Amino acid sequence: MKTMEITWLHYYDIIYKVASLTGMWPFLKSRIKIFRVTLLTLITLTVLVPQIAYQLRCHKSDISCICESMTSYLLSVVILVKIYTFQLNIRAIRSFTQRLFLDWEELKNPEEYEIMKSYATNSRRFSLIYSVYCLSASPIFMSMSLVPFVLDITSPLNESRPTLPPYPGYYFVNIREYFFQILWHAIIAWEILIAGIVAHDCMFVMYVEHICSKFAVVGFRFEHLFYKDKEMEIFKINSYDIYRKKIAFIVHKHREALKFAQLLENIFTIPFAIQMLIATIGISITLLQVTQQNSDVVKSIRYVLYIVGQLIHLFFLSFEGQKLIDHSMQMRDRIYNSCWYEASMRSQKLLVLIMLKSLQPTFLSAGTIYIFSLESFTMVLQTSMSYFTVLASFQ
DSSP states (O other): OOHHHHHHHGGGHHHHHHHHHTTOOTTSOHHHHHHHHHHHHHHHHHHHHHHHHHHHHSOTTOHHHHHHHHHHHHHHHHHHHHHHHHHHTHHHHHHHHHHHHHHHHTOOSHHHHHHHHHHHHHHHHHHHHHHHHHHHHHHHHHHGGGHHHHHHHHSOOSSOOOOOOSSSOOOSSOTTTTHHHHHHHHHHHHHHHHHHHHHHHHHHHHHHHHHHHHHHHHHHHHHTTTBOTTTOOBOOOOTTOTTHHHHHHHHHHHHHHHHHHHHHHHHHHHHHHHHHHHHHHHHHHHHHHHHHOSSOHHHHHHHHHHHHHHHHHHHHHHHHHHHHHHHHHTHHHHHHTSOGGGSOHHHHHHHHHHHHHHTSOOOOEETTTEEOSHHHHHHHHHHHHHHHHHHHHTO
């Protein structure tokens, strides 16, 4: 294996390990993938069944109980959506990932390699931070159910405080008697399920960052097309336009980046539509739950942490979507900053076509309705607050 290949593989090691453990890495053997995905599904069912059972036991008029159960099992549904997004699009995912690795081998010079490396570094940094955050937040959230037991020891009352389950659910047994068994199951199960969320989101970010790097490399090639590599002096273009083939090649690479972005849109648009709907409803319901916890501080803190987690997840997706939009629209500026006026009229027409194409931003969406951008992120917050206001009016 080449030294350069070893170097860039380093930037995807975290994503590879997490995705492999959860069965989402596209190059796993079929038996291993089926086993791990099946195991992940069964673990999801072990937490989803108590959540649904809790929902069914709620009285129709008890909105508080219904909302509490919904905040729990909606997250489990999101996990299933994320797991099977990769399984139902395995061919497209495998093709995309293969192309990602081949792009490194087609780099022309060290400057392009540094550009690609900077975006791969962003992917690795996100994967590391996101993994640590998610995998540490889950046990902390579950462990807050120990607070009543601790208070019973430090500040005892005439009777024991109500037991706070790790997550809302009906466990078919006495929860106080089997509390620690339920807690350990919750911590282990949710750690595994959260790993599925981490794998999905990290691979998505890896793909978006790679597409952005392709736009950046294409822009770099346009800016330096009319310069000598060493002396950085402008070439005098002759009548035969020696750069026409180079421009055609760069145009092909730009179209390839657009094609990849469209492929990513086709893979994730419907799953993201489901996730966005669930996230909006979940945030609205959780806000309502926070207002109803007048005296239970621990529950209020847990709901607030749940909302913060949802917002962080949504912000990362919106940030990556905004980044893709910016990179696609910056292409015209990169061309304009080059010495395009030194090219022949025929070559200039090719450049104009790309600049016109860049006027229409490349974006990722949820069901072609919600476009992932920072502006849309604020819109979701406003929508969630509107739903929360409507729900609160029924109280």
